[in-house]
Structure formats: C-alpha cells, structure tokens
Amino acid sequence: MLECSCACGKVKYELRGELVGPVGHCHCWQCRKHSGASYGTTAAIKADEFEIVEGSGLLANWESSPGIHRFFASCCGSPIYKRRDDFPQLLGLRLG
Secondary structure, eight states: EEEETTTTTSEEEEEEEEOOOEEEESSSHHHHHTTTTSOOEEEEGGGGGEEEOOOOOGGGEEEETTTEEEEETTOOOOEEEEEEOOOOOEEEEEEE
C-alpha cells in the first residue's frame, strides 16, 4: 500500500495495488502548465484500488478535454489524478 497526500497534507489518499503499465511523461501544454516543468509524470492505476481517506471535500475538478476530468486539492492546488469518462476503471495518478 502506498500512502500519499497533497502538498499541504489536507487531502490524503491510498493506493492499494500496483501501477498499471509504464510511468509516462506527458509533454502536452496542460501537463507542462500543471507541473511547472517540461512534462507531467503520470501512471495508470485501477480505480477500485484508490481511495481518498481524508479531505475528500477538498477535492475539486475540471474538464480539461471532453470527457477527461482532472482532480486536484483545492486547499493547495496539488494535482491528484485524472479520470476519463470512456475508461473509468483506470485513473491517471499524478506522480511527484
């Protein structure tokens, strides 16, 4: 199990399984903008192996592209994960 949190620690979440597939470094403008670097690092995880354990009311999201929702901690702005409407069984977990 992997225990994680946003930058300020108010949103806590757990990964209770393995990463699915390789770790990716996306260079799209959105990932660059969110990370403040030349790429954003993400890995796929099974949605049913991921749980917000504290601060779920602090999660906010926006639709970055049709059907793609990016979730972040509203308290500090930390990106947490993204979800696709057409493939909800996997999430894109932002690694940092």
